[in-house]
Structures are given as structure tokens and as C-alpha cells.
Amino acid sequence: MNIFVYALIFWIISWALNEWLVRLNIRLKYFQQLRDILVPILFGAALLGLWEGTTRGFGISEILLPPPSMIWERIIESKQILWVDFQQTFMKAALIGFVLGCGSGFLVAIAIDRSPFLQKGLLPIGNFVSALPIIGVAPIMVMWFGFDWPSKAAVVIIMTFFPMLVNTVSGLAASGSMERDLMQTYASSYWQTLFKLRLPMAAPFIFNALKINSTLAMIGAIVAEFFGTPTVGMGFRISTGFGRMNVDLVWAEIAVAALAGSVFYGVIVLIERAVTFWHPSVRNRATV
Amino acid sequence: MNGSTTTVVSAEKLSLTFETNDGPVHALSEVDLDVKKGEFVSFIGPSGCGKTTFLRVIADLEQPTSGDIMVNDMTPEEARKKRAYGYVFQAAGLYPWRTIESNIGLPLEIMGYDKAEQNKRITQTLELVNLTGFEKKFPWQLSGGMQQRASIARALAFDADLLLMDEPFGALDEIVRDHLNEQLLQLWDRTNKTICFVTHSIPEAVYLSTKIVVMSPRPGRIHEVIESNLPRERPLNIRESRVFLDIAHQVRDGLKAGHSYDE
Amino acid sequence: MNKNFLARSKSIPLLTVIAAIIAIWYVGAVWMNSPWQLDRYEKAGVDWKFSQLVEDTLSQKRPVLPAAHQVIEEIWKTTVLKKITSKRSLVYHTWITFSATMLGFIFGTLLGIFLAVLIVHNRAVDKSMMPWVIASQTIPILAIAPMIIVVLNAVGISGLLPKAFISTYLSFFPVVVGMVKGLRSPEISQLDLMRTYNANNQQLFWKLRWPSSMPYLFTSLKVAVAISLVGAIVGELPTGAVAGLGARLLAGSYYGQTIQIWSALFAAAALAAALVMLVGAVDRIVMKRMGFDTGKAGG
Numbered sequence: 001m002n003i004f005v006y007a008l009i010f011w012i013i014s015w016a017l018n019e020w021l022v023r024l025n026i027r028l029k030y031f032q033q034l035r036d037i038l039v040p041i042l043f044g045a046a047l048l049g050l051w052e053g054t055t056r057g058f059g060i061s062e063i064l065l066p067p068p069s070m071i072w073e074r075i076i077e078s079k080q081i082l083w084v085d086f087q088q089t090f091m092k093a094a095l096i097g098f099v100l101g102c103g104s105g106f107l108v109a110i111a112i113d114r115s116p117f118l119q120k121g122l123l124p125i126g127n128f129v130s131a132l133p134i135i136g137v138a139p140i141m142v143m144w145f146g147f148d149w150p151s152k153a154a155v156v157i158i159m160t161f162f163p164m165l166v167n168t169v170s171g172l173a174a175s176g177s178m179e180r181d182l183m184q185t186y187a188s189s190y191w192q193t194l195f196k197l198r199l200p201m202a203a204p205f206i207f208n209a210l211k212i213n214s215t216l217a218m219i220g221a222i223v224a225e226f227f228g229t230p231t232v233g234m235g236f237r238i239s240t241g242f243g244r245m246n247v248d249l250v251w252a253e254i255a256v257a258a259l260a261g262s263v264f265y266g267v268i269v270l271i272e273r274a275v276t277f278w279h280p281s282v283r284n285r286a287t288v
Numbered sequence: 289m290n291g292s293t294t295t296v297v298s299a300e301k302l303s304l305t306f307e308t309n310d311g312p313v314h315a316l317s318e319v320d321l322d323v324k325k326g327e328f329v330s331f332i333g334p335s336g337c338g339k340t341t342f343l344r345v346i347a348d349l350e351q352p353t354s355g356d357i358m359v360n361d362m363t364p365e366e367a368r369k370k371r372a373y374g375y376v377f378q379a380a381g382l383y384p385w386r387t388i389e390s391n392i393g394l395p396l397e398i399m400g401y402d403k404a405e406q407n408k409r410i411t412q413t414l415e416l417v418n419l420t421g422f423e424k425k426f427p428w429q430l431s432g433g434m435q436q437r438a439s440i441a442r443a444l445a446f447d448a449d450l451l452l453m454d455e456p457f458g459a460l461d462e463i464v465r466d467h468l469n470e471q472l473l474q475l476w477d478r479t480n481k482t483i484c485f486v487t488h489s490i491p492e493a494v495y496l497s498t499k500i501v502v503m504s505p506r507p508g509r510i511h512e513v514i515e516s517n518l519p520r521e522r523p524l525n526i527r528e529s530r531v532f533l534d535i536a537h538q539v540r541d542g543l544k545a546g547h548s549y550d551e
Numbered sequence: 552m553n554k555n556f557l558a559r560s561k562s563i564p565l566l567t568v569i570a571a572i573i574a575i576w577y578v579g580a581v582w583m584n585s586p587w588q589l590d591r592y593e594k595a596g597v598d599w600k601f602s603q604l605v606e607d608t609l610s611q612k613r614p615v616l617p618a619a620h621q622v623i624e625e626i627w628k629t630t631v632l633k634k635i636t637s638k639r640s641l642v643y644h645t646w647i648t649f650s651a652t653m654l655g656f657i658f659g660t661l662l663g664i665f666l667a668v669l670i671v672h673n674r675a676v677d678k679s680m681m682p683w684v685i686a687s688q689t690i691p692i693l694a695i696a697p698m699i700i701v702v703l704n705a706v707g708i709s710g711l712l713p714k715a716f717i718s719t720y721l722s723f724f725p726v727v728v729g730m731v732k733g734l735r736s737p738e739i740s741q742l743d744l745m746r747t748y749n750a751n752n753q754q755l756f757w758k759l760r761w762p763s764s765m766p767y768l769f770t771s772l773k774v775a776v777a778i779s780l781v782g783a784i785v786g787e788l789p790t791g792a793v794a795g796l797g798a799r800l801l802a803g804s805y806y807g808q809t810i811q812i813w814s815a816l817f818a819a820a821a822l823a824a825a826l827v828m829l830v831g832a833v834d835r836i837v838m839k840r841m842g843f844d845t846g847k848a849g850g
Contacts, residue, residue, distance in 0.1 A: 015675070022674040036678065043679035065702075120561060121568030131777040131827045133784050135693075136796075136816045139804030143615065178381050181349050185375040187368050188398045196394065200385050215688060222694035226788050227804055239697045239789065247698075254695055262686060278384035278426065 007053020014046035066248045071255060074248040081237070081249070082256050089234040090260050092149040094221035097156025102213055104157070105164025106206070113172055114190070126166045134159045138224040149233075152224040159220045160213040167209035171202025204279050207272040214268055218261045295358075296450055296482045297323040297346055302355035304341055304508075314507030315341040316352070321501065321510060325449070328476055328483045330493035331501045332539065333546070338508025339486045339501075343452050346484065347375055359450070371399055373450035374443030378458050380435035382427040382442075389414070389423035392442045399446055413441040416475055433464040437471075444479065451483045457492070466524060469495055473522060490543075491527055494518075494536045502539060504546025511546035514538055576619060577609070583616040584608035617810045625814040638794075645818050647795040651711055651783035652826070655718020656776050662719065663726025663775070664768075670727070671734040671760070672752070684727055692720045693782065697789035714786035714795075721782040722775035729771025733764025762841060769834040776826045784819060796822070 018039050026032045048068050054060065055067040062070065075082065112118040138155050145151035175198050183193045225235025234253050241250035276282055304316040316338045323329050331339035344350040345357060348364035359367035367373065374395075382391045389410050396406045414420050417437040427435055436456055443451060457465045469492060476483055487493050493500050500514040516535055518526065526532055581604070588608050592599045609618040629641040637643065666684070670677045692699075696717050703713040737759050745755050787797030796819045803812035 018679050019675040022678045039675075039678045040680075040682040044683060047683075117564045118568070119564075121564035121566075124565055125568060125572075128824065131773070132820045132823050133777075133781040135781060135785065136800050136819050139800055139812050140809075140816075142804065143807075143809065176381075178377050178379060179383075182375065182377065182381055183398075184349060185347055185368065185373070186395045186398045187371055192398050196398070197383070200383065219693045223696075223785055226697070226785070227801065235694060238694055241698070250695070250698055257694060258686075276385075278428070283428070 002057070004053040004057025007049045007057070010049045010053075011046045014042045018042055062247065066251060070248055071251045075252045075255060078249055078252060082252060084232055085234045085237055085253060086256060086260065088149055088232045089152070089221050089225065090218070090257075093152035093224070093233075094156055094217040097153035097221065098160055098213060098217040100153070101157040101160030101217075102164045102210060105161045105209075106168050108161075109165050109168035109172065110194075112169070113194075119169060123166065123169060126162045130162045130166065135220060135223050138227040141224070142228045147228055147230050152221050152229070152233075155224040156217045156220045159216045163212050163216070164206075164209045167205045168202060171205030172198050174205065175201045203276045204272075204281070207268065207276060210268050211265060211272070214264045215261065218257065218264065222257065294325040295322050296325050296327075296360060297321070297484070298356075298358045299342075300356045302342075302345065302352050302357050304338075304345060304350060304352045316345070317507035317509045318355070319508075319510055321513070323482060323484060323499075325482050326480055327499055328485065328497045329499045329501060330497040331484065331486045331503060332488060332490065332493045333503035333511075333543065334488065334505055336505035336508065337503040337546075338505070339503050340454055341508060342503075343454055343484060343486055347373060347452055371395075371446060372448055373452050374446070374448045376436075376440055376443050376451070376453040376456045378455045380427065380432075380439040382435055382438060384427055387424050387426060388419065388430070388438050391427065391438060392445050395442060395446050401446075409445045413444045416444060416478065417441045418471065431464075433460050433468060436460065436468065440472075440475075444475075444481075449481055451481045453483065453485045455486050455488065458488075465492070470524060472496065477520070490536050490539050494532060494539060495522065495524075495527060500535070500539055502542035502546060504543070506547075512542040514542065573619060576616075580614065580616045580618045581605055581608045584611055584614045587611070587615065613807055613809050615809070617813050621810055622813045622817055625810045626817060629814065641799075641814065641818050644794060644796050644799050644815070645822055648780070648783050648787065648797065648819070649822060651714035651786065651795070652718055652776070652779045652822075654711060654715035655782060656722050656779040658715065658719040659722030659775055659779060660726050660772065663723040663771070664730055666723070666727050667730030667734060668756075670731055681731075684724065687720075688724050692717060693785045696782070696785045700786060700789045714783050717786045718779040718782035722779045725771040725774040725778070726768070729767045729774075730764055733767030734760045736767065737763045765837065765841060766843065769830065769837070772830045772834075773827050776830055777823055780819070780823050780826065 021035055021039055021042075024035065026035055052067045052069060055065055112122060135155065137158060138151070141151040141154040145154055179197055179201075180193070183197055188196070222233075222235040222238070225233045226239050229236045234257055237246075237253050238250050241247065241253070273282055299319050299321045302316055302319040303314070306313040306315055315336075319338070319342060331342065333339050341350060345352055346359055346364060348368040357364060360370075360372050362370070362372075382388075383394070386394070392410045392413060393406050396409060401409070410423070411420075414423065417440055419434065419437055419441065422430065422434070422438075427438070430438070436459075440453075440456065443453075457468055460468070473496060485493075485496060494516065498516055500516060501510055502512045502514065503509065504511045514535065518531060518535070585604060585608050588604060588611070589599075608614070610621065611617075614621070626641060629639060633640040633642075635642050666680070670681060699717060700713045703709065703716070741759060742755075745759055750758070784795070784797035784800070787795035788801050796815050799815035800812055800819075803809070803815060
């Protein structure tokens with residue numbers, strides 16, 4: 001019971017601290033950024049503390065919900081297994097699927113750029129397919145490509161293709177008529193106009209799709225493994241972990257997956273900030 | 289009054305009709321006009337009189353439905369492909385992902401100038417518009433007037449003897465506008481380009497031009513062409529002189545007669 | 552004139568592409584099913600003609616790629632021709648998935664709106680919670696769906712609720728993000744105007760922020776309902792695959808019943824499309840009543 005009380009106190013103190021921090025009038029941009037990182041970290045730490053305090057303090061069964069400290073122990077212990085699973089699910093299925101899916105979506109968007117006919121035909125279908133539960137094709141992919149990671153990558157490819165296609169086409173249409181007229185006065189060729197005007201202008205849209213797709217890729221790869229996989233992979237470990245009472249391993253896998261997903265997303269955001277530095281949303285970064 | 293009599297733009301019975309959902313719109317109707325080398329010609333009139341449309345036809349951004357037009361003794365399309373003119377829009381239209389010098393270099397890149405030549409021209413034109421020192425800045429770091437100057441520099445960077453300007457100073461405040469008017473005249477003097485300038489400000493038209501084309505709407509047509517006898521050297525205070533006011537009066541009369549002031 | 556009509560028509564390109572897709576599908580079906588078929592011919596020592604091959608590949612019991620008409624036939628058999636109460640009826644399974652989806656969607660929407668209002672009105676919540684709301688989506692909830700189901704089952708909560716929980720978790724995020732953007736969308740000049748009327752926070756919310764956020768809300772709702780459906784389907788996988796479209800998918804894959812898989816997939820797709828269109832319809836009605844431009848007027 002004691003530890004729960006400590007956790008509660010920690011929570012209350014952190015909350016009060018946060019309320020004070022957000023109201024501080026900070027001049028220097030550097031300290032502002034520092035504050036913006038500190039506040040969520042404090043919140044997260046307090047949350048972890050509460051979790052630890054509640055599970056240990058109330059003696060909640062480890063099978064149901066293990067305390068964070070136990071999960072951490074397990075992560076250190078099972079480094080090897082986690083690494084192998086990570087390679088199988090993230091590096092092979094998710095990453096390769098992501099690259100191929102986004103790449104083909106981009107190329108198809110450029111291929112149909114010159115044909116309004118094809119655009120009007122394909123875009124409604126693209127929007128339609130984006131709303132469908134694509135994860136459902138996982139068993140079909142297993143049938144076609146076997147149990148191993150290629151079938152999972154295939155699911156990721158399908159999942160990431162359409163958001164990329166739709167967003168790239170929108171982005172390519174974003175250039176204003178005045179800018180395009182200017183290019184005409186320079187007698188600029190189609191490819192020159194594409195590379196110098198329309199693609200830079202499409203960048204914000206393309207990165208939007210990349211960010212969405214990074215999450216889709218991770219989830220798609222893991223869930224696709226629920227439908228059948230060799231005895232390796234994060235999805236495999238998660239779906240079988242329960243039967244073997246390996247709950248803390250399951251949580252360890254989840255922690256790794258969450259970390260990998262965040263880093264993946266974060267890398268894309270960093271690249272986005274570098275490439276689209278000129279866009280108002282990046283220039284005027286206030287709150288999230 | 290250069291003494292040169294080469295005709296840069298020659299329009300004969302030029303007409304352009306748009307088909308819209310509300311019926312045909314006669315944007316241009318039987319326009320006859322000659323622009324000679326070295327002239328500064330202003331086009332003035334209310335919206336719908338066809339002044340922007342005429343500029344766009346010269347630039348091959350619109351195609352006429354009937355009549356003839358020659359630019360440098362070629363069709364507008366050929367002239368465009370030969371990069372015979374520079375176009376300045378009402379908004380600066382600079383690319384926000386490029387620095388100022390990179391923006392000015394945009395047409396040069398497209399037209400295939402080599403790196404050394406590009407740098408030379410960029411430095412020259414930036415000096416012409418008084419923006420030296422701002423090469424590495426981004427457009428959103430500059431004021432509206434400076435952005436428009438950069439846009440003009442971009443139009444001057446390559447060897448086009450004809451400059452087409454569509455209400456370039458319309459979005460700027462009056463003080464900046466006066467300043468830029470002065471600078472534009474100095475530029476015209478130094479470079480000897482032929483300039484076609486669209487505006488809806490009477491003082492601006494009279495101050496800048498050697499020739500003022502008064503247009504009227506519905507259908508878009510030329511009502512009157514007024515030759516200006518103002519001296520070539522024009523300080524800003526010439527706008528209070530008798531001669532200036534007479535010409536302005538003439539322009540205003542022309543606009544009224546062309547039903548520009550009717551509802 | 553002909554060219555203009557073709558260029559302006561909206562449905563002709565779509566119909567052409569759909570026709571092309573169906574054609575490619577059939578060709579693909581013949582192509583992908585032929586290895587097995589040719590194998591059968593060889594084993595039976597039968598001579599075959601091309602037209603015979605086409606006919607046979609399009610009517611296999613367990614094809615690699617079922618033909619469109621096979622799937623439609625299966626759907627017909629399991630919906631119209633089966634009693635709704637039967638455990639084999641596609642309607643029954645669709646209903647199971649639909650109820651979990653809707654429950655999760657409604658909870659997710661309410662939670663999302665609540666959080667958004669909180670975030671917009673309290674800076675501490677904004678700065679501390681928003682990053683975590685985003686981080687919450689990096690925890691692959693779909694991935695831990697099996698665990699959640701098992702955990703909740705162990706505590707005695709089973710059936711509809713665990714699936715609805717997953718759907719809620721998935722759908723609240725787009726609603727939060729969309730609503731925060733929407734509630735913050737009024738321009739500074741509009742906020743200032745309210746200030747000059749000495750409006751209090753509540754009035755500001757109901758008269759300005761809430762109406763301005765409607766377009767954003769509906770865009771998010773379309774995303775939320777679609778992802779709710781995915782959540783419900785994945786939630787059906789762990790419990791030994793008994794009921795629901797996810798269960799049908801899994802069962803089909805275990806027993807190699809390709810056509811069953813495809814029919815379940817089609818049903819899921821149809822459900823998704825119907826839900827998104829429903830949200831879209833409500834969107835248009837609300838927008839029209841509020842006087843927003845639905846884009847259907849002329850010009």
C-alpha cells in the first residue's frame with residue numbers, strides 16, 4: 001500500500017509542477033523548447049510511477065498487468081529474442097513493405113499525372129480502398145506468398161500504396177495557376193516544371209502520407225503475423241505469449257514496438273522539417 | 289523617342305471570346321495596336337476591359353479566337369519558346385523553398401545557362417533592383433515591396449527585350465509604390481527594354497509611360513491611345529505639374545467616354 | 552464536342568477503370584489457378600482445350616484466386632439463402648462486427664471530443680497530454696488486441712466489450728486530433744470580436760468554437776469509423792475465432808476455404824463503405840442545416 005501512496009504523491013507533485021511550468025513566461029526560445037520537452041516527460045514519468053505503484057501496491061496479478069520494473073527486467077533478459085523478432089517484423093516486413101508501397105504509390109501518381117482520365121478513374125477507387133480493412137487480405141497473402149515475411153510485406157505494401165497515391169496526386173495539383181503560368185513563360189518542359197515547381201510544392205502532402213504510412217506499416221506487419229507466421233516475429237510472440245504465460249515478454253515486445261514506431265515516425269518528422277522548412281506549418285511551430 | 293522604329297508587338301483586329309456558362313464573354317474585340325522598341329506602354333481601364341487578357345495573349349498564355357498578333361515578327365508561341373519576354377505577375381510568386389538568388393536563377397536554370405553565367409547575371413540584376421546583400425534570404429523574410437523587386441529582377445535575368453508587367457505594384461502601399469515607380473523608370477532607362485505595363489492607377493500610368501492605352505469594357509476594346517509628351521527625366525514631383533495633370537485629365541476623360549465609370 | 556463530354560464526365564473514367572480492374576481480375580484468376588488445374592489434367596491423363604481451361608479455372612472449389620462471380624455466389628448463399636440466426640449466415644457475422652464497431656466508434660468519438668475540449672481549454676493538459684495522445688498511437692493496439700481480449704476475458708468481460716474497447720482506443724485519436732484543430736480553427740479576428748462582446752468561455756465555445764469545428768469533426772469521423780471497423784475485426788481473431796467477420800476470415804484461412812475468405816473480405820469492405828457513406832450523409836445534412844457550403848451549388 002505504501003508504494004501506491006508514494007506514487008500518488010509523485011503524481012500530484014508532477015501535475016502541480018506541470019501546471020506551474022506551462023504558465024511560466026519564458027523568453028528564450030531554447031528554454032521554451034526545454035520546457036516543452038520537460039512537461040510531457042514529467043507527465044509520462046508520473047504515469048509510469050502510478051502504474052508501478054498501483055500494480056505493486058495493490059498486488060495486481062502479474063499475469064494481468066506486470067509492473068514496469070518487471071517489464072524492464074524482461075527486456076534486458078530477452079535481448080536476443082527481441083532482436084530477432086525486431087528484425088523479422090520491423091526490418092524485413094514493415095520497412096521493406098513501407099519502401100515498396102510508398103515508392104510504387106509515388107511512381108503511379110507521377111505516371112497518371114498526365115492523364116486526367118486515369119486520375120478521375122483511379123482516385124475515387126483509391127479513396128474507397130483507403131477506408132477498407134486491408135488487414136483482411138493477410139490470409140490471402142499467406143496463401144500466395146507463403147508463411148514467411150514476404151506475405152507480411154505484401155500486406156504492408158497494399159496498405160501504404162493508396163494513402164501515398166492519393167496524397168501525391170493532391171500534392172501535384174497544389175501548384176497555383178500563377179506559378180504554372182510563370183513556368184510557361186519560361187517555355188519550361190514538363191519534366192523541368194515537375195522537378196522545379198510541382199514536386200517541391202507537393203512535399204508537405206507527401207510527408208503527410210509518409211507519416212500515416214509509418215504507423216500503418218508497423219501495425220500491418222505485426223497484425224499480419226496473427227494470421228500465420230514462422231516461429232519468429234513480434235506478432236507471433238504476442239499472440240502466443242499468452243498461452244505460454246510469457247506475459248512480461250509480450251509487454252517487452254510491445255515496448256519495443258512502441259519505441260520502434262516512435263523512432264520511425266520521429267525520423268520522418270525530422271526529414272520533413274528539413275525538406276519543407278519553408279512551409280508555414282513548419283515555420284510557425286507553436287503547439288502540436 | 290529613340291529613333292528606332294522596330295515594331296515589337298503588332299496586333300491587328302485581335303479578338304478573344306470566352307465561352308462561359310453564362311454565355312460568351314468578349315474579352316477582346318478588334319484590337320489594333322503597335323508597340324515600338326523602347327516604348328513604355330501602359331494599359332489602363334476597369335476590370336473586364338481586356339488589359340490583362342491582351343498581355344496574356346502577347347505572352348501566349350491565352351490564344352486569340354480571331355485576328356493577328358506578332359511578337360518580334362513571330363507568333364506569340366514562337367516568341368515564348370525563344371524566351372523573348374519576361375513576365376511579372378501581381379503577386380511576386382517566388383518559390384519559398386529557394387533563396388532569393390536561387391529564385392532569380394530559376395529561369396536561367398531552365399534555359400540552360402552555365403553556372404558562372406548564372407551567378408554573373410544574378411549579381412547584376414540584384415544590383416539593378418537594389419537588393420544586393422539579400423541573396424541568401426528566403427522570400428518570407430522579405431517585405432512585400434522587396435519580394436516584388438526580386439520578381440522583377442527574375443524577369444530581367446535573361447536576355448528578353450520585352451517586359452510584360454501585370455499590375456505588379458497593385459498589392460503594395462502607396463509610399464512603397466512611389467519608390468518602386470521611380471526605380472522602375474531608372475531601370476527602364478538603364479536597360480532600354482520595351483515595357484508593357486497594366487495598371488488601374490491613372491497617376492501611375494501617366495507617370496511611367498511614353499504611351500497610354502485607354503481601354504473600356506463590354507466588349508474589351510481600345511478606346512484611345514494617348515502619346516505622352518512628358519520629358520524622359522521625371523522626378524516624382526512632376527506629378528504636380530501642369531503637363532502631367534493635363535494628360536491625367538485626358539486619360540480620365542477617355543475612361544469616362546468609354547463608359548468605364550458606368551455601373 | 553465529343554471530346555469535351557469525355558473530358559468533363561465524372562463517371563466514365565471511373566466505370567472504365569472498374570471495368571479494367573474486373574477484366575484484369577478474371578485474367579489473373581485464369582492465370583493463377585491454371586498450375587493446379589493443369590496438374591489435375593496431367594494426373595487424369597486428359598487432353599485439354601483452352602476454353603475448357605478457362606471454364607475450369609473459374610469454378611474451382613479452392614482456387615488460388617476466386618473469380619468475381621464465385622465470390623458473389625458465395626455471398627448470396629450465405630446471406631439471402633441462409634437464415635439470419637444461423638451461425639453460417641454472413642448477415643449474422645456482419646452484425647456481430649458491426650455492433651462492436653458502432654459501440655467502439657461512439658465511445659471513441661465521445662472520448663475524443665471530451666479530450667479535445669479539455670486540451671483546448673487547459674494548457675497543462677495541452678502540453679503534457681497531447682504528446683502522449685500521439686505516442687499512444689505508436690503502441691500498436693491492434694498488435695496487442697489478443698492480449699487485451701484475453702485479459703478482459705479473464706476478468707469476466709467478454710464478447711462485445713473487449714472488441715469495442717479496441718475500437719474505442721483506435722477511433723478516439725483521429726477525433727482528438729481533428730477536434731483540436733477544429734476548435735482552434737477560428738481566426739484571431741473572430742476571437743477578438745467575441746472578446747469585444749465580453750463573451751465568457753462557455754458562450755465562446757458554443758457560439759464560435761463548436762460550429763467552426765464541425766467540418767473537422769466529420770472528416771475525422773470518417774477516418775474513425777473505418778478504423779473502428781478494423782479494430783473490431785482484429786479483435787475477433789484471438790477468441791478461437793467464433794463469430795464476426797474477422798472470425799470468418801481466420802476460419803477460412805485455417806481450412807483453406809479461399810472463397811469464404813474473399814466473401815468475408817467483401818462483406819467487410821461493403822460494411823466499411825456503408826459506414827463511411829452514412830457518416831458522409833450525416834455530414835452533408837448537418838452542414839446544410841448550418842449553412843456551410845456543401846459545394847453542390849452552381850459556379
